[in-house]
Amino acid sequence: MSAPSTPATSPTTDPGSGLADRPLAVVTGASSGIGAATARQLAAAGYRVVCAARRAERVEELAAEIDGVAAVCDVTDEASVAGLAELVGGRLDVLVNNAGGAFGSAPVAQADAEEWRRMYEVNVIGLMQVTRALLPALLASGAGVILNVGSTAGRVAYEGGAGYTAAKHGTQVVTETLRLELFDQPVRVCEIAPGMVRTDEFSLVRFDGDREKADAVYAGVSDPLVADDVADAIVWMVTRPAHVNIDQLVIRPRAQAAQHKVHRIG
Numbered sequence: 001m002s003a004p005s006t007p008a009t010s011p012t013t014d015p016g017s018g019l020a021d022r023p024l025a026v027v028t029g030a031s032s033g034i035g036a037a038t039a040r041q042l043a044a045a046g047y048r049v050v051c052a053a054r055r056a057e058r059v060e061e062l063a064a065e066i067d068g069v070a071a072v073c074d075v076t077d078e079a080s081v082a083g084l085a086e087l088v089g090g091r092l093d094v095l096v097n098n099a100g101g102a103f104g105s106a107p108v109a110q111a112d113a114e115e116w117r118r119m120y121e122v123n124v125i126g127l128m129q130v131t132r133a134l135l136p137a138l139l140a141s142g143a144g145v146i147l148n149v150g151s152t153a154g155r156v157a158y159e160g161g162a163g164y165t166a167a168k169h170g171t172q173v174v175t176e177t178l179r180l181e182l183f184d185q186p187v188r189v190c191e192i193a194p195g196m197v198r199t200d201e202f203s204l205v206r207f208d209g210d211r212e213k214a215d216a217v218y219a220g221v222s223d224p225l226v227a228d229d230v231a232d233a234i235v236w237m238v239t240r241p242a243h244v245n246i247d248q249l250v251i252r253p254r255a256q257a258a259q260h261k262v263h264r265i266g
Contacts (some may be wrong), residue, residue: 049069053072075130091143102161151171188245199227
């Protein structure tokens with residue numbers, strides 16, 4: 001990716017909120033993985049970042065590290081999201097809807113309905129609630145950016161992944177619909193769709209803490225993507241000139257030619 005352009009330096013929110021010294025970004029799911037990496041890289045690019053996630057200790061540590069703002073927020077809880085919007089205030093430059101997750105890998109015939117509900121709640125309903133709450137502030141900036149973190153799973157089905165692929169197809173369709181609905185407004189709507197990304201927690205959470213199953217996902221793949229690769233692409237996308245919209249960007253490691261075709265060594 002080329003180096004990000006310098007973001008605008010005008011105040012982004014009410015002076016009383018203490019967030020007005022730099023352009024402002026919100027990253028959900030910022031406690032680990034792609035979210036944490038994105039918060040760090042946006043801060044390095046000149047943004048004050050509101051690090052939003054459920055785990056207070058994690059986001060407080062990250063916010064202290066990058067001179068950002070910690071926001072304990074559960075995107076599936078409407079009251080919690082309202083609190084995030086209150087913290088952000090009247091102007092926002094960038095929203096990265098990164099909070100998401102996969103739970104389980106059972107085939108449809110043995111699917112756990114509660115796991116499916118959890119995936120839909122965080123990947124679709126949560127994204128909607130955060131976007132709805134922060135959209136007025138994004139519009140007030142005059143050049144806001146909404147970037148939704150989807151997945152290649154939102155484009156291709158695979159066995160054992162129906163609940164997650166359905167949820168991530170939802171992420172993609174919400175993004176496309178929002179772009180149509182906001183076509184005449186001063187806000188860009190983008191999606192990044194990563195393929196195989198090795199992070200500390202994604203597969204471990206999916207397989208309920210089973211380290212052997214989590215490690216098997218990446219077995220023999222010498223160079224999967226890592227969180228910083230995706231974060232680098234996100235920062236590039238949101239720092240394009242205001243008339244340039246990156247509708248969707250699919251990013252995979254070289255070893256992954258398609259969802260089902262991965263070069264493994266040994």
